[in-house]
Amino acid sequence: MLELNPDKALLYSSPTIIARRKRLLREARRLIAVDGYENFSVRRLCQQADVAPRTLYNAFQNKDRVIALAIREAFDEFNNGVQYKTDPNTLSGVLDRTLGVNKRNFRVRNYARAICTIYFAPGTSTDVWKTLQDMSLSGTLQWMSILKSTGQVQPWVNIDHFADTMANLQYATINDWCLGRLSDEQYLPRIAEGMLLLIVGAMRDQAREESERFLSELKVSGDIPSFPPAVWKAPLQRGNGSE
Numbered sequence: 358m359l360e361l362n363p364d365k366a367l368l369y370s371s372p373t374i375i376a377r378r379k380r381l382l383r384e385a386r387r388l389i390a391v392d393g394y395e396n397f398s399v400r401r402l403c404q405q406a407d408v409a410p411r412t413l414y415n416a417f418q419n420k421d422r423v424i425a426l427a428i429r430e431a432f433d434e435f436n437n438g439v440q441y442k443t444d445p446n447t448l449s450g451v452l453d454r455t456l457g458v459n460k461r462n463f464r465v466r467n468y469a470r471a472i473c474t475i476y477f478a479p480g481t482s483t484d485v486w487k488t489l490q491d492m493s494l495s496g497t498l499q500w501m502s503i504l505k506s507t508g509q510v511q512p513w514v515n516i517d518h519f520a521d522t523m524a525n526l527q528y529a530t531i532n533d534w535c536l537g538r539l540s541d542e543q544y545l546p547r548i549a550e551g552m553l554l555l556i557v558g559a560m561r562d563q564a565r566e567e568s569e570r571f572l573s574e575l576k577v578s579g580d581i582p583s584f585p586p587a588v589w590k591a592p593l594q595r596g597n598g599s600e
Contacts, residue, residue, distance in 0.1 A: 387395075392467070417530060420542070421478070439589055445500070446496075462534075472492075477528070
């Protein structure tokens with residue numbers, strides 16, 4: 358889990374301090390949604406949250422960390438509220454969840470753009486980068502581990518390396534879409550195609566056959582795989598300004 362500020366241990370957590378942190382994250386989400394990463398202002402954030410800049414830097418270390426934590430908070434709230442009808446430990450489940458998260462990006466484009474900017478920035482700290490990477494995997498590692506235990510992963514495949522490559526490919530595709538290199542119509546099919554191409558090369562036996570079938574259907578129809586509609590159940594306590 359991403360720490361608030363790894364350089365400063367939090368010596369106390371009074372209700373007032375906790376409330377300030379929550380306000381900062383809530384307002385950060387609003388500012389990202391409205392202004393995007395490029396126009397994100399720490400000064401404006403502090404004014405909106407009624408918090409001194411020193412408090413923000415003590416709590417979160419820097420701008421990118423507060424943005425990453427705010428986006429992760431929104432991501433977790435979304436995932437906790439979605440009930441998929443596919444098994445997460447299957448290829449259908451992995452595709453369903455990955456496409457579901459990416460479908461949401463149509464409604465939160467500034468979030469997607471901010472994530473990509475931070476993910477590819479050379480100065481992003483390892484723990485922030487890792488947090489953003491984990492967001493893109495959506496259970497892929499667990500599914501891969503199950504397949505490896507049943508002998509369906511090629512012997513030369515390192516699961517951690519595979520996950521790194523999958524995350525990098527997905528963020529590169531999202532970034533291309535954010536920059537207008539991919540149209541809205543191309544975006545989700547390209548996400549699915551990239552995933553399946555990697556999976557085909559990494560799997561064998563039944564898992565490979567299944568991924569080849571999905572890929573073949575995608576190339577023939579041009580449409581992403583269809584799954585039973587997920588059900589949205591809003592969490593009991595949601596932060597404001599998540600979108």
